[in-house]
Amino acid sequence: MLSVNERTPHPAPDPATPRRYAIVGTGSRARMYTRALVTTHADRGRLVALCDTNRTRMAVHNGIVTDAGHDPVPTYSPDDFVRMLDAEAVDEVIVCTVDRLHADYIVAALEAGRDVITEKPMTADLEGCRRIHAAQERTGGRVTVGFNYRYNPVHGQLRDLLRSGVIGEIGSVHFEWLLDLRHGADYFRRWHRDKRNSGGLLVHKASHHFDLVNWWIGSRPTEVFAWGDLFFYGDEGGRRHGLAADYERGHGNPAAENDPFALHMSDSPDLTRLYLDAEHEDGYRRDLNVFGSGITIEDDMSVMVRYASGAKLTYHLVAYAPWEGYRIAITGSRGRLELDVTEFPYTSPGKDETTPVRGMPAPKESTTAELRLRRHWAPPEDIPVAVGEGSHGGGDVRMLDSLFGGGDDGIRPDHNDGAYALLTGLAANASMESGAPVVVDRLLRG
Numbered sequence: 001m002l003s004v005n006e007r008t009p010h011p012a013p014d015p016a017t018p019r020r021y022a023i024v025g026t027g028s029r030a031r032m033y034t035r036a037l038v039t040t041h042a043d044r045g046r047l048v049a050l051c052d053t054n055r056t057r058m059a060v061h062n063g064i065v066t067d068a069g070h071d072p073v074p075t076y077s078p079d080d081f082v083r084m085l086d087a088e089a090v091d092e093v094i095v096c097t098v099d100r101l102h103a104d105y106i107v108a109a110l111e112a113g114r115d116v117i118t119e120k121p122m123t124a125d126l127e128g129c130r131r132i133h134a135a136q137e138r139t140g141g142r143v144t145v146g147f148n149y150r151y152n153p154v155h156g157q158l159r160d161l162l163r164s165g166v167i168g169e170i171g172s173v174h175f176e177w178l179l180d181l182r183h184g185a186d187y188f189r190r191w192h193r194d195k196r197n198s199g200g201l202l203v204h205k206a207s208h209h210f211d212l213v214n215w216w217i218g219s220r221p222t223e224v225f226a227w228g229d230l231f232f233y234g235d236e237g238g239r240r241h242g243l244a245a246d247y248e249r250g251h252g253n254p255a256a257e258n259d260p261f262a263l264h265m266s267d268s269p270d271l272t273r274l275y276l277d278a279e280h281e282d283g284y285r286r287d288l289n290v291f292g293s294g295i296t297i298e299d300d301m302s303v304m305v306r307y308a309s310g311a312k313l314t315y316h317l318v319a320y321a322p323w324e325g326y327r328i329a330i331t332g333s334r335g336r337l338e339l340d341v342t343e344f345p346y347t348s349p350g351k352d353e354t355t356p357v358r359g360m361p362a363p364k365e366s367t368t369a370e371l372r373l374r375r376h377w378a379p380p381e382d383i384p385v386a387v388g389e390g391s392h393g394g395g396d397v398r399m400l401d402s403l404f405g406g407g408d409d410g411i412r413p414d415h416n417d418g419a420y421a422l423l424t425g426l427a428a429n430a431s432m433e434s435g436a437p438v439v440v441d442r443l444l445r446g
Contacts, residue, residue, distance in 0.1 A: 019404070022049035022090045024081065024105050025097030026057040028274055029119060032396060033094050034061045038068040041404040049088040051076045056278035063273075081105065085112045092117060098191055099198050103128030110141040117144045117403055121207040122418030124199040126426055126443065129419050136415050144403065145418035147211045150411050151398035153388045154369050158328075158339055159216050161383075166373065168334030170217050173313045177209055177326045180347040183361040184299065184319030185261050188233040188290040189250075193297055195429075200297040202228070203425035206317055209326075210305075211413065211421035216330070219309035220420045225437040226428035228298035232320035237299075238291025250287040250359065251276065260349035263287040263359030271357065287359075303428045322347055335375040342368050363391070 021037055023030050037047040047065065050058045050073055062072040076084040084090065093109040095102050095118040103123040106116045110132075122145050123129055136143055149155055162170065179187075187205070191197045198204040214220060231237060238244035245262070247255040256262035265271040265287050275286040299320055305313040324344040330337045344362070348355070355362040371383040388394015402409050427438040 018043065019045045019091040020048045020089055021045050021092050021094055022051060022084060022088060023047065023061070023094045023096060024051040024078075025095060025101075026050055026052040026054070026061045027096060028270070030094070030096035031061065031064060032400070033096070033117075034064050035068075036400045036404065038065050038070050041400060042068075042070075044404040045092075047073055048090060049074050049076060049084050051078060051081055051084055053078060054278050054281045054284075056281055057274055060273045082108055082112055085109065085114055090114055095119060099124040099204055100128075100196060103131050106132050106143060107135040110135040110139045110143070113139065113141070115142040115144075117146060118418070119146045120211075120418070121145075121199065121203050121422050121425070122415065123422065124197070124203055126423075129422055129426075132415055133419065143415040143418065145211075145413045145415070145421075146399065146403075147208060147413045147417065147421070148395035148399040149208045149212055150215060150395070150413060151402065152395040153398070154339070154341070154371070154385050155212060155216075155395075156411075157383075157385060158330075158337065158371065161337060161373070162216055162330065162332075163218075166335070167330065167332030167337055167375075170309070170311045170330060170332045172311060172331045173213055173217065174329045174331075175209060175213065175313060175315045175326070176328075177206070177315075177317045178321035178324055179205075179317070179319040180321050180324035180344055180361075181261070182344075182347055182355070182359065183324055184321065185233070185290045185359070186263070186361060187297070187319060188295055188299070189263055189288045190286060191284070193288070193295045195296040198297065199422075199425060200228075200429060201299070201317060201319060202226070202301055202303065202428045203422060206301075206303075206315070206425055206428075207418075207421040209315065209317075210424040211417060213305075213313055213315075214307075214417065214420050214424075215413075217307060217309060217311050219307040219311060221305050221424045221427065221440050222308050223306040223437055223439050224303065224424060224427035224431055226301060226303040226431040228301040228428070228432045230295060230298050231300045233290045233299050234295040235291060235293045244291050245289060247289055248292060249285050249289065251285075256289070261290050261359065264357065267351070267357040268360070271360075298432075301428070301432075303424075305424060335373065335378075338370075338372045338374065340370045 037045050052058050058075040092115040095105045102118050109116045245259045247253040250256040250262035265276050301317045303315040323346050325342040328339040351358045367387050369385045369387050371385045373381045423440050427440055427443050431438045
C-alpha cells in the first residue's frame, strides 16, 4: 500500500556544495539537463557521468559538455550503473530513459543511497510504482518527478486563486487537452507507440494533467472510468480515413517525401546526430510511419475521475487536432474559473519558417492564455495572466531552478505525487480493458 499523502522528511542539500549528477538515458529530452548543468546551473551542480546503451548518443551529450568549455564526462553502460555511482561519487541521478525502465534505475539509485530526479511519468506500470515506494520507504531517499507544468506561472496563478477560495468548494473540473497533427503524431512514430514502453498517452502524457488536477484541488483519485480508441492513427485508421502511405519509415523513402505526417530527420543536424547516426548501435528508428502497424496506444481518450474530496473530473485527450492547446473549467460553490490556452492556432504541413524540420513540432513561442472568473450573481472578470518564456510555458526554466537550487519551494513533486498521477492513468487503462469503473485502492491491492 502506498503511503497516502505522506512526505518523508529529507534534508535539503547544502547549497554551498555543488551536487554531483549523473544522467541515465541520453535522448533529446535529456539535453535540457545536460545543458543546464554545464551552462546556466553549473555553479549549483556538476554533471559527472552519462549512462546509456548507445555510445553515439552519449557522445552527442559530451559534445554539449565540451562546447560549454568543460572536459567530457565519463560514460557507462547500464550494466555498470551501480559501479558508476560509486566511481563518480554521484549524489543524484537524473532518469530520462524509456518509461518502462524508470523504476529499475530509480530503485537501484535509492538502494545505493542516492537521490533521484525522474522525467514523468514516474514509471509505466503498477509493479514499478510499488517497487519505487518500497525502496523509498526503506532508504528515505528523495524522489522528484519532473512535472514541469506545475512550474508554468499560469498554472501556479490558477492554483493560488483556487486556494484563496474565490470560487468556494470545488465541485467539478473539466479538462480538455488537444495535441495537433505535428505534436500528436510524434507519439505514434516513436517508442511511445508501444504501450508496454509508455503505458499509453494516459500515462506518458496525461500524467502531467492528472498531477495538475491533484495539485490544484489538493486531493487524490479514488475511482476512475474511461473509454479510449485508436481512431485516427495506425494502419486501420489510415485506410479508413484515406491517409495510409506505403512506407515503413520516413528517412530515405520516396513514398514519404510528400506525406505531411512523415518525419524527415535529415532536415535536422540534431536529430541526425542523436538518432540517425546512432541506429547502428541499437536499431532504434525515430521516424516510423504513424499509419503503420504495431501501434498499441490510443489517440482519443475520455476519462472520469472521482476524488477523495468529492470533486469530479471529466477529461478528454485527443492527439489528432487541427490546433494545439487546452481548456480548463473549474466550478465551485461560489463560481467558476475558466482557463483557455492556445499553443498553436493551426497546423501547417511541410516546412516553414517556424518548423524547419518536416514533421517535427515547432517551438511553442507564441502561447496565449485567457483566464476568466465567473462569480455567482456577477458579470465575468478577465484576470491578467503572464505566460512564461521558453518551453512548457516557462515551466522548464523554473523547474530547473527548483531542481538544482536545493531549496523547498513547495512545488517540487515527490514520489507520492508521481504515484497518484500515474494511478489515474493506470486505472483509466484498466477501465478501458474491463469496461467498468476502477476503484484505485482495489487496484493497489491487486
